[in-house]
Structure formats: C-alpha cells, structure tokens
Amino acid sequence: MQTVAQTLLNHRSIRQFKPDEIPQATLDEVLHEAVVGTSSSGNLNSFSMIVTRDPARKRRLYELHGEQEFVLQAPLVITFCADWHRTRQWLRLRGACDNFNNFLGYQVAANEAMLISQSVTLGFEARGYGLCYMGTTLQAMGKIADYLQLPQTCLPITTIAVGVPDEQPERRERLPLRAYVHDETYREASTAELEDLYRAREESGWQRYMSMPRLRAMCEEGGITSLAQMYTSPYKYDPEAYAATSRQVLDALRGRGFLPEPPTDEAVPTPAG
Template structure:
C-alpha cells in the first residue's frame, strides 16, 4: 500500500476534486484499510457509529448510479462509495436486548448525518494520502430515494454523500476559497456589512466567473440568459434553481417518513 507521505497540512492544501481517472483499479484491501483508519480516527455520537459505507464496483451498478447522478465519472472511476446515515444496525442490536429504541426520529437522523460526513472526510484524506483521487457528489441529496432503493438500504438508513474514487488522470488547478477572515467569528457571530461582503467575495467573483466563462458552451448559455455575474449564475435556473431546492427538500422530508425517521413528529 505504501506509507502515508504528505504531512496533514500539505495534504489539506493540495486537495482538489478529481473527475477523470485511469483504468487502474483501487485494491479492495487498500480501500478497506482506509475505511478502517477513517473510522478509528473519527469522532462519533456516543460511540454509536451511526454510519455505513456501501462499496460499488460492479459495472452495471455503477451504470445505474451514473444514471441517477447524471455524471460520467461514476462509470469511469474504479470504485464508488456511498456513505450512509445508518441507525438500522444499532436499532437491531437494541432490539435484541429488549432495549428502548430512541433513534428513529429527526434528531437521530441529524446525528447520523454528522457521523457520516465526519467519516466521509476522514476517508477522503486517507485515500488522497495514498495518491488516489476523489470527488464528492452533491447530487446524492437529489436522488436519495433512487440510491436507497438500488442499494437496498433498510429502515433508518439513508445515503448522505457519495465518493467517486480512482487513480487521477488529471491534475486540475486548486479551486479558490473565500479569505479566512470570512469564516472566523471570535466569541460571537460578526455580521459582515456590505463593504465587508464585497471585499470577501471580490476575488472569488473574478476567478469563478472567469472559470465558467472559459467554457464555450456554458458561456453561450450564460450570455443567452443575460446573466451578468457569478451571483446571478449560482442562482440561475441551470445551476442551483430555487424550484429544485424546494422540491428536493420536500422529497427528503417524505423519504425520512418512509424510512421511519419520524417518531414523535407531527404533520
């Protein structure tokens, strides 16, 4: 497998999302070792471990996932890992000892989501430290029901995020972030005034806009729709439309009820 080479700070600063991969397969023992380390190094609510990893290598399964996510890298990569908020295993253990079932509710779901995200990020760091490329799929939240059905997830187990994993076939530039002062609030939250907001986003508005406008097909669409800047693009009907956010939000609430994360809830 090889030793973990980069220092943590170097690893964090070199992170970027990889969307193109070689044909080289990621060994199962490497993946399992990285998952083992991710779990060992991650905090979890009450040490109840309310998460699971579903590993997909089968070509047909990956093809189906690609259809849900509508992203070609699902079939180009070596392996896909879906990280789930999962109380099923714990609840079955509780049931076997005639103990109370206290986690089939919205707080339980929220706790499991936090656990799952912690494990996902730990896994990403472990994989990147071994020279692998990884990309998070935010589309998981949009197609939770389809993924849940395909992976045969049981009651109180839902997908939270998806990792596409493989050996990189590209070396994209690192994406910029807002200046550090934008994220740090000492003692209490500091509400930035309009001038501070403008300063925080000044560089991003230029770099982000240039990146999108550097893609000919996207540029044509942007110009056709009369979009003048990055803020307008992000909330456009072909980037992050409000109607989609409202729909997916309703779908998630419905799915939580279907998966029995609704104890104590009222309509």
C-alpha cells in the first residue's frame, strides 16, 4: 500500500487496461474507506455512486461517453452523482421541510460528488490500480441520468474507469506552484509572469501533440500553431461546443429538479376608469 504522498506523485491517467477483474472485497474496502474519510456538508453525504461491471451496460456507457475504448477495457466503471433524492426522501419521512431541490443544493452535492471521487481514486491508486476520469459525463449528463435511472435531484457529475494498468504514460506537466498559490488575496499575473509560467508547458505540450501524426495533421489542416490555439479549437474545447453543452447541463438541472422555475407574480388588476 502506497502512502498518500506516493500515490499523489505517482498519479497518471490510464487509458489502457488489462482484463483482470477487481475483487469485490477490494471494491468494498475502497468505497468504505472513501465514505468514512471524506468530508461532507452537514454530514448529509449528498452523493451516490453507480458501479457498472456488466459488459452490455458498459458498452452503453461507452457510447454515451463518446466511444472511448478504455471504457470497454476497464473491468469497472463508477459514476459519481450529486444526490439529494435520498436525503429529501428521509426529510419527507420525518415530516421535515423539503429542501435542496435548488441550485445551491446542486452546487453542494456536485462538490461532494467530486470529493468522494477523489477519495475513491486515491484508494484504488494506493493499491496499484489505474484509472481515468471522464469529463464526458457532463457532456452527456441528461442521457447518462436517464440510462442509470437516476431520480429527481440526482445527476451524474463525473465518472472513472478503473482497472490494472496496461501502460506507463509519462507524467503530465503542471504549471509552477506559484501559478496556483496566492497569499492572502488573489494576485493577477503580469504579462511577463504569464509568459514565464506557461513557457515550459507550451513547449512540452506542443511537442507532445506534434509527436502524434493524427494530431499534427489536424493542427496543420486547421492552421493551429500553438498549444493555446489547440485548446480552444474545434478539435479540443471548442467555445461553440462548450456553449451548447452548457445549455444541455442547464436543461438537465431543470429536468431533475435542481432549477425549479421561479414563481410568477400574480397579475395586478388594472384599476377601472
């Protein structure tokens, strides 16, 4: 078992897995430790975890997650959900006021879903397993919620595919620590400081893209000449696609009861005469 420091320093996103199954006892142990050891607002634990192992059901998740092959390779897929449904049922059972079916409730539950996902991630990685987070969970939030039969005020936030690694990728670069840490108040970096902060990242990231024939061809075809341009191109995080996905997320929040329509004021009668 690795220490927390070792686990964090050894983290890699794994996208190739061996077919080895994860023992039920190991899964139970990791999830139990995560639930016990993760902070929660009011100890209400506003999250749920959907564990998927069935190959047919994993195939449907593979389709919903943009057909990423590692979803089929990994023996285990876990979807982390922002979930107030269970708590709201308990409130109703005890004659308490209903609550949390609002945007603040969503925000709290979404934060807790991410917190528990990181605890689960550390638990698996400390035991030598590898995994990959899937941001496509948000892009297909509504469809995933329907497929997993999630009730009102319950939505998927993130997903991990877990298994025995079948690759040893290089560690991805990060900006220097000073880019993230601010003393007392936020301090905006100057142009010169930004240039310095991003220089190594731009060089290594661009070299990595150019080393892949498919990505190099895409960049040449699209006239992309820098890492920053790639990140906001149609091939990566296209602003238009982001705007469309944002609308889909809002629709999912409304459809699952997290954004109830505001009450409309009754019409004020016009005085006669």
